[in-house]
Amino acid sequence: MVKKISLLSSLTALSSIMYIVESFIPFPLVFGKWGFSNSVVLLLAVEIGFKEASLVAIAKSIVGSLMVGKFLSPQFFMGFFGALSASIVESYMSRFRKFGYLGLSVLGSISNNFTQFLIASFFIKSSLIFALFPLMIIFGIISASANAYIAKKLGGIIVETDLGVLFTKKKRTPFKTGNTV
């Protein structure tokens, strides 16, 4: 339990720092962001479970927006509900054992974008913003593949260093040096 709390809190810290730092990396669309902080949510949703993933999603959007100074602004609500919906979709779809990290990440990014557009259309009381949705999906696939790679790498590092909980309760298998991607 202590190990789990420490893992979740360190991942939350990592993800909220990513939330701030990623705004310095340019993105082809002016209103978009890379969303690297969602890779932590993806990792937790795939490997541990819905509860932990949604907890970290909520915590990272609150902590990150508090640090940037956008708490309770429209952007905060867009990020908050977007990350929450992505964690729901990713953890639900990962039960079916059909998709790997990449497919789950793409599904999560689509649900994240859809929820963000929904919240934005609620704020401006018009659905015209959905005209940008197909473009956002295409760029979302690019950033989702980057996220999937980061999540896989991050999981490999966590398993390798035996930082906190292992993902399964089975007997530990020896891992090679170098992470497992």
Added chain:
Amino acid sequence: MKRLLGKHDFLLITIIFALSIPFIVFQSHDRKSIVIVMREGETILKVSSPGRYDVKWKGKYLMKIEFDGMRVRVVDSTCPLKLCEKMGWIRPGGTIVCVPNKVIVTFENVKKKYDTMTW
């Protein structure tokens, strides 16, 4: 741990690409253009001749738009991030959205060639 990618992932991405590319390619580009500026769903400004216009709402200055007869852009805005200015020129079918000011700049729907749409 789960694997990074498999054949289902490629299938999913291909399907999504195939579904979303037509929407981008076949966005409507109509000739006649009337710019409308909306705030919270109600039209506050309608522009049909070229020039620069101030967008005001209840006496409060929100932004300045420029229209050249075919395209429209936001020249100056009071919002913090100025995303609407960085969007640049848009053509009919495009939209500029400013979330802090709750403003939408878009083109009025001109009459389409077809009168109904079915899925």
